[in-house]
Amino acid sequence: GSLLGDLHYTREGVPVLIVGHHILYGKVVQLEKPFAVLVKRGAGEAGPEGLPACYTVTALIKTKLLFKTRPKPIITNVPKKV
Amino acid sequence: MRNRSEVDATLQTAKLNAAELLPVVHCLSFGPQAGAGECCLLQLEPGLCAELEAGRSLVIRGEKDEHAVLCSKDKTYDMKIADTSNMLLFVPGCKTPEQLNADQASCNIIHSQIAGFSNHYWELRRCRPKLKKLRKLLMEDPYEGPDSQKDQTFSKYTTEDLLSLIQASEEEILHQLQVLSACKIEGYWRILEFDYEMKLLNHVTQLVDSESWSLSKVPLRSCLEELGSLEPTEMIEHILLSYGRKYVDDGEVYFEMHEDKTCRAIAQMLLQNAVKFNLSEFQEVWQQSVPEGMTTRLDQLKGLALMDKSSRPETISLLKVEDLPENNQERFNSLFSIREKWTEVDITPYIQDLCAEKQTVGALLTKYARSSMQNGVRVYNSRRPIS
Numbered sequence A: 001g002s003l004l005g006d007l008h009y010t011r012e013g014v015p016v017l018i019v020g021h022h023i024l025y026g027k028v029v030q031l032e033k034p035f036a037v038l039v040k041r042g043a044g045e046a047g048p049e050g051l052p053a054c055y056t057v058t059a060l061i062k063t064k065l066l067f068k069t070r071p072k073p074i075i076t077n078v079p080k081k082v
Numbered sequence B: 001m002r003n004r005s006e007v008d009a010t011l012q013t014a015k016l017n018a019a020e021l022l023p024v025v026h027c028l029s030f031g032p033q034a035g036a037g038e039c040c041l042l043q044l045e046p047g048l049c050a051e052l053e054a055g056r057s058l059v060i061r062g063e064k065d066e067h068a069v070l071c072s073k074d075k076t077y078d079m080k081i082a083d084t085s086n087m088l089l090f091v092p093g094c095k096t097p098e099q100l101n102a103d104q105a106s107c108n109i110i111h112s113q114i115a116g117f118s119n120h121y122w123e124l125r126r127c128r129p130k131l132k133k134l135r136k137l138l139m140e141d142p143y144e145g146p147d148s149q150k151d152q153t154f155s156k157y158t159t160e161d162l163l164s165l166i167q168a169s170e171e172e173i174l175h176q177l178q179v180l181s182a183c184k185i186e187g188y189w190r191i192l193e194f195d196y197e198m199k200l201l202n203h204v205t206q207l208v209d210s211e212s213w214s215l216s217k218v219p220l221r222s223c224l225e226e227l228g229s230l231e232p233t234e235m236i237e238h239i240l241l242s243y244g245r246k247y248v249d250d251g252e253v254y255f256e257m258h259e260d261k262t263c264r265a266i267a268q269m270l271l272q273n274a275v276k277f278n279l280s281e282f283q284e285v286w287q288q289s290v291p292e293g294m295t296t297r298l299d300q301l302k303g304l305a306l307m308d309k310s311s312r313p314e315t316i317s318l319l320k321v322e323d324l325p326e327n328n329q330e331r332f333n334s335l336f337s338i339r340e341k342w343t344e345v346d347i348t349p350y351i352q353d354l355c356a357e358k359q360t361v362g363a364l365l366t367k368y369a370r371s372s373m374q375n376g377v378r379v380y381n382s383r384r385p386i387s
Helices: B004-013 B046-053 B097-102 B132-138 B159-165 B170-179 B194-211 B220-227 B233-243 B259-271 B279-289 B328-338 B344-354 B361-368
Strands: A003-009 A015-019 A022-025 A027-041 A054-066 B025-030 B039-043 B059-061 B069-071 B076-090 B109-114 B116-126 B183-185 B188-190 B244-249 B252-257 B305-308 B315-318 B369-374 B377-382
Touching: A003 B004, A027 B046, A054 B046, A054 B076, B039 B076, B059 B159, B132 B159, B132 B170, B159 B170, B183 B233, B194 B220, B194 B233, B194 B259, B220 B233, B220 B252, B233 B244, B233 B252, B233 B259, B259 B279, B259 B315, B279 B315, B328 B344, B328 B361, B328 B377, B344 B361, B344 B377, B361 B369
Parallel strands: B025 B109, B039 B116
Antiparallel strands: A003 A015, A003 B025, A015 A022, A027 A054, A027 B039, B059 B069, B069 B076, B076 B116, B183 B188, B244 B252, B305 B315, B369 B377
C-alpha cells in the first residue's frame, strides 16, 4: 500500500510523525471512552433472508496518538543552479 | 518496503537528532482494505467495553421510523453520529513508547499498516428505555379469561417478538412486564383485561374473608383448591403473585397481600366509572370496598388519580400516568392542558418517570415549566401558550 510516513518517539515518549515534507509532534492519549471498531458481517450478501444484520467488533481502541499542532515544514536545501 | 537507511536519511533531512529518539521506528502505509470504508467506530463507556471484553453482545434496536438505540443486557442508550475533530487512522499493533521500552526486540523497524480511517463515530448517551410501546402492544389484545368469546387475533407477542420491537434492554423489558402484571399464556405475553384482573382479585379477597385468614398469610394450596373450579389455576397463582409477596413457611407457600397495590386497584375500579367524584364520598366508598384489615390512604393513588382541592366540594378523578405521552415536552404540554397551574407535590407523580439517570424533578420543572407564587404557594405553568 502507499506510504504515509515514519512514526518516531522521543526518549521522553513524545510521538513524532514525519509525513511528506512535514513534521508533526503529538502526544499519547489514553481514551476515557474506548472505541469499538465495527465491521458489518456479510457485507457482500444481497437480499434479506430474515437474518438480522450483524456487526463484529474487530478491535477495541484504548489509546490514540493525537497530532493537533501545526505541522512544521521540512526545508530541504535546493542546490543552486550554476 | 522502506529500509533503515532511508529512514535515517529522512531524519537527517528533517534535522532530527536520532540520539534523542527511541531506536524503533514505525513505517506507516495504507493497507489494502483501508479505503473500503467498511468499518465504523462506536464510542464505549468503560462499562460497555467490559461487557464486550467479557464476551457479551450488544444489540441495536429500532424500526425504520424510530431513532436507533443500543442495548446491553440491562441498559439502553440513544445513538448519535458525532464528528471527530481530526481524522482517525486505525493502526493495529502500533506500539506506545512504554510498550517499546518494555520489549527488548532487536529489530528497529516495524512496518505498520493503516487498516482503516474515519472522521466520525457513533456516540452513546444513556436514556430511559422506550417502554410505552410495550403496554400499547399488549393492550391490543388483553386477556379476558378462558371463557372469553373473542375471536383469535394475531396481536400476540412472544418474548422474542418483544425483543425485536421494543427499544429497551432485555432486563428492562422483563422488569416492565412484571410492573404491568403481565403473564405468559401459551407462550405469549398477555396483560389481563382490568375487569378480569379485578374478578380474580375479588375471588381471592372474598375467600380470605370467608376463611378468616390473615391478609399476610394467604395459603397458595387452599386458594388453588377452593378457586380452581372457578378460574384456571395459573391465573389464580398469577393474581397472588401480582398482588402479594410470596414466601415459604414450614414447607408451605403463602402470600402476604400488598395493601397499597390492592387498595390502588380498587380505587381505579371505582374511579373509572365516572368523570369526577366528590372526594369525601369517594374516600368513604373506597374504604368500604377494600378487604377488611386494609387501610386506604390518598398517597396510594399517586400517578393514578388527581385531586382538585380548589373546587367546592373537593373532587377526584382518574388520571393515569401511563396514559400520558412518553416524550418530555409532549408530557408537559398534556399536563398543562389538563390543569393550568400545578404545585410540585401534585405534578411530581406525573413527571417522576421522565427523570434521566441523575436528573431530579426540580431540574425537569426548571427546564419545561415556569414558576410563580400563588397564595403563598409555588406553582408551575407552561412556558408557552397551550391551545
